[in-house]
Amino acid sequence: MKSHFNDTYDKEIEILKDAQSILENEDISKENLLDNYKILIKNYKKLLKILKTISRIGDNQQHRLNSITERLGRYVSYQLFKKITQGKEKVKIKTTRKKLTVFFSDIKDFSSISSNSEGEALSTFLNLYLEEMTKIINKWGGTLDKYIGDAIMVFWGDPYFISDEYHALRCVSMAIEMKHKMKDLQKIWFEQGYQEPLHIRIGIATGFCTVGNFGSSERMDYTIIGNAVNLASRLESHAEVDEIYISHETWGLVKDKISCAPYVSLDIKGFHQKQIVHKVLGFKTNEKSVENTMMIDSAEKGIKVEIDFAKAEQDTLQKIVKIISKKLEN
Amino acid sequence: MKSLFINKTKATPEINFNYEKNYLQIVGESYPENARIFFKDSLAWISEYLEDKNRNIVFDLKITYLNTSSSKIVTEILEFLQDYHNSNGKILLNWFYEEDDEDSKDNGEIFLEDHTFPYELIPFLDE
Numbered sequence: 001m002k003s004h005f006n007d008t009y010d011k012e013i014e015i016l017k018d019a020q021s022i023l024e025n026e027d028i029s030k031e032n033l034l035d036n037y038k039i040l041i042k043n044y045k046k047l048l049k050i051l052k053t054i055s056r057i058g059d060n061q062q063h064r065l066n067s068i069t070e071r072l073g074r075y076v077s078y079q080l081f082k083k084i085t086q087g088k089e090k091v092k093i094k095t096t097r098k099k100l101t102v103f104f105s106d107i108k109d110f111s112s113i114s115s116n117s118e119g120e121a122l123s124t125f126l127n128l129y130l131e132e133m134t135k136i137i138n139k140w141g142g143t144l145d146k147y148i149g150d151a152i153m154v155f156w157g158d159p160y161f162i163s164d165e166y167h168a169l170r171c172v173s174m175a176i177e178m179k180h181k182m183k184d185l186q187k188i189w190f191e192q193g194y195q196e197p198l199h200i201r202i203g204i205a206t207g208f209c210t211v212g213n214f215g216s217s218e219r220m221d222y223t224i225i226g227n228a229v230n231l232a233s234r235l236e237s238h239a240e241v242d243e244i245y246i247s248h249e250t251w252g253l254v255k256d257k258i259s260c261a262p263y264v265s266l267d268i269k270g271f272h273q274k275q276i277v278h279k280v281l282g283f284k285t286n287e288k289s290v291e292n293t294m295m296i297d298s299a300e301k302g303i304k305v306e307i308d309f310a311k312a313e314q315d316t317l318q319k320i321v322k323i324i325s326k327k328l329e330n
Numbered sequence: 331m332k333s334l335f336i337n338k339t340k341a342t343p344e345i346n347f348n349y350e351k352n353y354l355q356i357v358g359e360s361y362p363e364n365a366r367i368f369f370k371d372s373l374a375w376i377s378e379y380l381e382d383k384n385r386n387i388v389f390d391l392k393i394t395y396l397n398t399s400s401s402k403i404v405t406e407i408l409e410f411l412q413d414y415h416n417s418n419g420k421i422l423l424n425w426f427y428e429e430d431d432e433d434s435k436d437n438g439e440i441f442l443e444d445h446t447f448p449y450e451l452i453p454f455l456d457e
Contacts, residue, residue, distance in 0.1 A: 007366035008399040049444060050405045056440045057401045064433040 015043045077144040080222050083159045093220060095212030100157035101167040101250060102209065102228045103142065103175065104236040105133070105202045110150040113198070125189070126150060132181055140174035145223055151236075155224055158211045168206055168253035172280060175202045175244045180306065182242060203235030205247035234268045235277060248276035259284045334375045343393060345372050349379070354389040365399035373403070376410050383419045392426035392454065394434070408445055415447035422448050429453035 006013060022028055022036050073081040107113075107129070114122050126149075133152055137144050142154040154174075156167030178200065186197045207228030213220040228247075235245040251260060260278040268275045283296070296305040307317070331349055338344035343358030354376075362368040379385075389411065396404065411421055425442060428434040438451050 007364055008402050010366065046409070050402060053405050053440055053444075054398060054401050057396075057437055058398060060433050060436050060440065064431075067433075 012043065012047055015040065076222065078138055079141075079143045079159050093213050093215070093217065095210045095214070097208055098157055098161065098211050099164055099207065100155045100209045100211065100224060100226075100228060101164070101171045101204065101206045101253075102224065102232040103154040103156075103171050103202070103204050104151065104232045105175075105178065105200050106149075106151040106236060108199045108201055108241050110198075113196075114150075125194075128188075129185060132185060133178055136174055136177050136181060140170045140177070142171065142174060153229075155209075155211075158224075164206065165253045168204075168250050169257060171204055172244070172246060172250070172254050172258050173283075175204060176280065176282060178202065179242060179244060199241035201236050201239035201241060202244040203232045203237070203239055203246075204244065204250050205229075205231035205235060206250040206253060207231065207247070230270050231268070231275065234270065235275075238266060238268065238277070240279075244280040246278050246280060248278065251276075251278040257284055258282070331378065334371065336372070342368050347372070347375055347379070352385050352387045354387065355392070357390070357392045359395040360393055360400035360403075361395065361397040362400070365397070365403050369400075369403045373406065373410075376407060380410055380414045380419065383414065383417050386420040387414075388422050388424070390424045390426065394428060404441060408441060411447055412445050422450070424450050424452050426452050426454045429455050 019036060019040050022033065069085060073085070076084070117125075129150070130147060130152070134144065137152070137154050141160075142156055143158060145153040145155060147153075154171070156171050157164075161167075179202070182198075182200050189198060205228045207226065209224040209226030209228050211224045213222055214225070215221050231247055235247065239245040246254070246260070248263070251258075251263070259281045261281055263276050263278050265274040266277050294305065294307045294309070296303050309317075333349040334345060334347040336342075336345035338358045341359065341361050341363075343356050343360050346353075346355040346357070348354070356372075360368075391404075393400075393404070408423075411423060415421055423442075425438040427438045435451065435453075442449050442451075
């Protein structure tokens with residue numbers, strides 16, 4: 001690289017050498033010295049101009065590169081984007097085995113809805129749905145594997161691994177928030193004139209998967225394969241509308257914080273044995289889903305509360321406290 | 331003096347210096363490992379060619395990407411053109427930038443802002 005640099009600036013290096021040799025020459029006349037000094041000044045000005053231009057071009061190229069990188073980043077998960085741009089991800093066909101928690105969701109009967117809708121309306125509708133769901137995925141730190149039409153596939157545990165419990169809880173918490181978000185979206189769509197409310201189904205499973213780059217040396221996909229992927233996908237198909245089905249292994253990791261309905265054993269395609277499946281009811285009493293949110297979903301005790309402290313006004317919260325205090329006094 | 335033509339490669343632009351027509355053109359991306367070596371013949375050609383101040387030259391520059399050492403060479407070419415213009419030589423430089431790409435246009439403006447020879451910034455659609 002050094003020799004290339006010397007080649008690029010060969011003229012300037014030559015001028016400096018000449019100036020140096022003149023200085024070392026004791027017999028040089030004042031006139032000659034002044035002439036050479038003028039040449040040096042002239043070239044210095046030229047060099048400064050080149051430096052200014054190249055610096056600005058360099059900054060401009062960097063800006064261009066950043067905006068290209070940012071655009072490309074929208075085609076991969078945030079976590080993978082970060083890993084690649086930090087130079088930590090080697091772009092080669094390589095996979096590893098890891099325990100992951102995998103999430104699948106889809107909109108029930110979306111195919112029949114899409115066949116009866118105009119393309120533009122459908123894309124507006126689908127993009128709003130995916131936009132809102134993706135915000136929730138990013139909030140909970142999931143690695144968004146892909147959108148498959150209206151279906152979403154997300155996983156936890158790679159590229160960053162924390163703990164199995166952490167991943168499973170983040171995943172289920174995300175699913176609960178998505179379920180609540182769907183209610184907001186259903187209102188919006190109803191206002192927009194969609195007669196039939198749209199519903200999602202969610203399946204979650206935990207287990208060992210093969211994760212990494214699959215494909216060819218020219219085109220590869222960072223994704224996962226394994227039993228947990230198949231199970232999460234199957235659970236999603238089995239799930240009732242607007243419900244979350246989790247595998248027994250996921251349940252084992254979140255059971256202290258998430259309440260579920262009594263389990264059922266289901267025959268699931270692709271699995272020889274019946275699979276124990278849990279339907280998520282919500283966070284257990286007093287469990288905080290996020291720092292800014294309080295959710296209590298304990299139907300058997302007659303309590304169902306959801307407060308978003310980021311949105312709720314102080315007055316409203318005080319009124320709720322007063323009502324509860326009065327009830328307690330009675 | 332003969333015309334100079336160098337084929338385009340993945341990392342170097344096409345050089346088309348037509349002596350008879352007084353038409354010079356550099357088209358493509360420029361990120362050779364050593365820009366000084368790649369442009370050596372072109373710079374020597376331009377230097378000799380511009381010694382005759384009675385030409386009426388059209389120079390098309392359509393470089394879609396260039397690395398830092400190529401940028402240095404471009405500044406040198408522009409200096410040659412400026413000196414030619416200062417000696418009353420006739421020249422028109424067409425600097426092509428990618429349409430809808432502000433950074434590409436900015437590059438052209440940055441390269442040309444200190445020069446006084448006639449030039450035009452022309453948008454083109456990259457295929």
